[in-house]
Amino acid sequence: MEAESEFKEYYAKNMRGISGWFKARVYTIERWLYAAHRITGILIVLFVLVHFYSTGWHPGLWWDALLGIIVTFHTANGIRLILAELGFAVGKPLLIKKPSQRPVSIEGVQRYVVVFALVLFVVLAAIWAYYALVVQPMMG
Amino acid sequence: MASEEAKEYVLPPEVLEETMKASEELWKPVRKIKFRIYKYNPRKDYAPYWEEHELEVSRGMTVLDALLIIKGEADHSLGLRYSCRMGLCGSCAMMINGKQMLACQTRVLEAAGSGDVVELRPLDNFPVERDLAADFTSFFEKHRAVKPWIIRNDDVELNNPTGPYKQTVDEYARYYQFTDCIKCGACLSACPTAATDYEYLGPQALAQAYRYIVDTRDDGLDVRIPVVDTEHGCWRCHFAASCSDVCPRGVDPAQGIQLLKKLLIKRKFGFKPHKPAEALPAKVKAEKKE
Numbered sequence: 001m002e003a004e005s006e007f008k009e010y011y012a013k014n015m016r017g018i019s020g021w022f023k024a025r026v027y028t029i030e031r032w033l034y035a036a037h038r039i040t041g042i043l044i045v046l047f048v049l050v051h052f053y054s055t056g057w058h059p060g061l062w063w064d065a066l067l068g069i070i071v072t073f074h075t076a077n078g079i080r081l082i083l084a085e086l087g088f089a090v091g092k093p094l095l096i097k098k099p100s101q102r103p104v105s106i107e108g109v110q111r112y113v114v115v116f117a118l119v120l121f122v123v124l125a126a127i128w129a130y131y132a133l134v135v136q137p138m139m140g
Numbered sequence: 141m142a143s144e145e146a147k148e149y150v151l152p153p154e155v156l157e158e159t160m161k162a163s164e165e166l167w168k169p170v171r172k173i174k175f176r177i178y179k180y181n182p183r184k185d186y187a188p189y190w191e192e193h194e195l196e197v198s199r200g201m202t203v204l205d206a207l208l209i210i211k212g213e214a215d216h217s218l219g220l221r222y223s224c225r226m227g228l229c230g231s232c233a234m235m236i237n238g239k240q241m242l243a244c245q246t247r248v249l250e251a252a253g254s255g256d257v258v259e260l261r262p263l264d265n266f267p268v269e270r271d272l273a274a275d276f277t278s279f280f281e282k283h284r285a286v287k288p289w290i291i292r293n294d295d296v297e298l299n300n301p302t303g304p305y306k307q308t309v310d311e312y313a314r315y316y317q318f319t320d321c322i323k324c325g326a327c328l329s330a331c332p333t334a335a336t337d338y339e340y341l342g343p344q345a346l347a348q349a350y351r352y353i354v355d356t357r358d359d360g361l362d363v364r365i366p367v368v369d370t371e372h373g374c375w376r377c378h379f380a381a382s383c384s385d386v387c388p389r390g391v392d393p394a395q396g397i398q399l400l401k402k403l404l405i406k407r408k409f410g411f412k413p414h415k416p417a418e419a420l421p422a423k424v425k426a427e428k429k430e
Contacts, residue, residue, distance in 0.1 A: 004186070012182035014268050020335020026239040027330070027382045034332060034380035084379050087402030090395045095313040097320075101390030105398065106381045 028106055029114060033077055040074040061133060068128030076121035080113050089113045169196035173252050175206060177218065178261040181270050188268075191215065197248045203258065204232055204243040207272075219271035227388060230324030234272050235261040240326035240386040263329040279325050282341050285367050286349035291360030292417060294424070303421035311356045311419070318351035318396055320389045327383035327393050339372040343383035346374050347396035353403065356419040365404070374400050 016023065021038055024031040047067060050057060058064055083089045084105075091104035151159070172194055180188035193210050204222055211218045222232040225244045232243040236251045237259050252258050266274035292298055321344060328334050328342035341349075349368045352358050368374050377397045384394040406412040420428070 007187070008182060011180060011188055012268055014262065014264065014266060014274075015338065016264050016335035018336060020264065021332045023238075023332070023335075026237075027380075028385050030379065030381040031332070031385075034378060037378070081379055085377075085398050085401055086405065087398045090398045093314060093317040093392070093395065093399075094390075095309070095316055097317070097390050103381070103384030103387070103390065103392040103394065105384055105392050105395035110381075 030106060030110075033080075033114070033117075036073060037077050037081070040070045043070050044074055061137070064132035064136070065129040068132055069125050072124035072128055073121050076117045076124060079120070080117035083113055084110060166200040167198045169198050170249065171197060172256065173197045173206075173248055174257045175210065176257060176259045177207075177210070177215075177272070179218075179271055180262075180268055181219075182268055197252075199247070199249060201248050202244055203236055203241075203246050203248055203251060203260070206248050206258075207243060207260070219269070219273050221273045228322060230322035233263055233324040233326045233329070233388075234274075235259075235263060235329075240264075240329050242324060242326075242388045245388060263325055265329050265331070265334045266325060274325065274329075276323075276325060278338075279323075279328060279342070279344070282328075282345040283323065283348060285341065286345045286352075286364055287360060287367070288348045288352060290352065290355060290358045291363055292357070293359045297421065297424055301421065302423040305357045305419040305421060307356055307419050314354045314356075315351045318347050318391055318393075321348065321391050321393075322389055324388065326386045326388060327391075330382040330386045332380050332382065333376050333378065337372065337376060340376045341368065341373050343377070343393035343397060346377070346400060347391060347393035349374075350396040350400040350403075353400070357417055359417045361414050368400065369404055374404070377401075 022035045024035050047070075059067060080089075089110045091108040091110075094101070094104060150156075175193045175195060177191045177193065178188055179185075179191050193214050195206055195209060197206065204225060207218070207220055208222075211220070220232065220234075220243075222244065223229040224231070227242050227245040230242070233240060234243055235241075236243065236246055237253075240263060241251070243260075248258060260272060262268050262272050263274040266276065266279065269275045323344060325344070327344050331340070331343055334340050334342055346368060349364055353361050353364060374397050377394075379394060379398065381394045384392045387393065403412075403414075407414055
C-alpha cells in the first residue's frame, strides 16, 4: 500500500531528479558544459579524498591522462563560469527586442567565452597528457 | 449626409484573389501527424499512459489548434490549459517533443520537423494537475516570495504625491527586458537545478527580483536580500542557460540572475553600496538637496 502511494506520488510530482542534469540534447551547449562540470566536479572530489590520504599516489599512466582531462576541463569551464556569474560575459539587458529575440546572455559575448574555454581545455589537457605519458615514464 | 459618403471599402479583385489563395494554401491539409499525448489523473490513475491520435495537419496549424480538434472530436476528457491563443497569457506551456514551448506559438510541422510524431507531456519539474496541465501553486509562491512590486519608504510622498517619478531611458532599459515575463513556467521547467531542488526559487522569480531591485523607484533591496541571497536563491544557479533558451518572450532570465549575483557581490565587497531609490519627484529632490 505504501509502495503504491509512493509510486503515485512519483508521477504526480513529475520531478526529473538527477536525470534532469543530463537532459541536454534539445538545449544549447551550455547545458552540456553544465552536465560535464557536475560529473568532473564529483570525480575530482573522489580523487582528492585519496590524494589527501597519500599525496604521492597517482592512478597510473593512462589514468593520469584521464585525470588530466577531468581536472583541466573543470578548470577551463570554471574560468568561464566565474566570468559569466560575475556578470562580465552576459551582456546588457535590451531595450529593443526583435520578434524572435535570442537570448543575449547565451549568444552574445558568452559564445566567444565558451570557445575560449574549450580551446584552453584542449591546450591544458594536451600539456598534461604529454607530461603524464612522455615525461613521467622517462623520469621513472 | 454621412451615409452617402460612407462607401463600403472593397479590395481590388486581384488582391482579394491572391489573399484567398494564400489563405487556402496555408490551411490546406499537408500531411498526417501522429500525436502522442500523456494522460494522467493523479487522483484516479495508478500510472500515466500514452494516447495516440492521427490528424491531417496544415501548414498554419499550431499544436494548440490540433489539441482542441482532438479534444472536440476524439477525446473529450483531455485536460489542458489555454486562454489567449496568441502567446500572451502563458497558460499553454508544455513539453513538445521534449522541449518547453507554448502550444499556441508552435506550429505542428515546426515541432515535428522531418518526423511525423509530436509528443506532448506536461511541464517537467511541476506537479501534474491532469494530463497536460501542471500545478503552478509553488511557482507562484516563489514569485510572491521575492516581493514583485515596488517598495518605497517615503509614506508621506506616497500618500500626498507632489509629482511624477521620472526615469531616463537608460534607467528604464535596465529592467524593461524582464517586464515581458508571462509566468508560463517554461524556464523553471527547463532548469537542471530545479530538477533536484524543489525549494530553488527558479529563474522566473530571481529575474523578477532583479527587475525590481534595479528599478530606480524601488527601495526594497534590504527586504529582498534575505530571500534571494540564500543557498536556494541565486547561488544555486550555475548558468546552464536553458531558461533563456526556452523563454518564449526573450526575457533572458539567465542574464538577470548573473547580474543579480554581480550586484550582491559588489555590495558585499563595498565597491558599489546600493543607493536608495534614485527616482524622486522634483519637490522631494529639492528638499533633499537643502
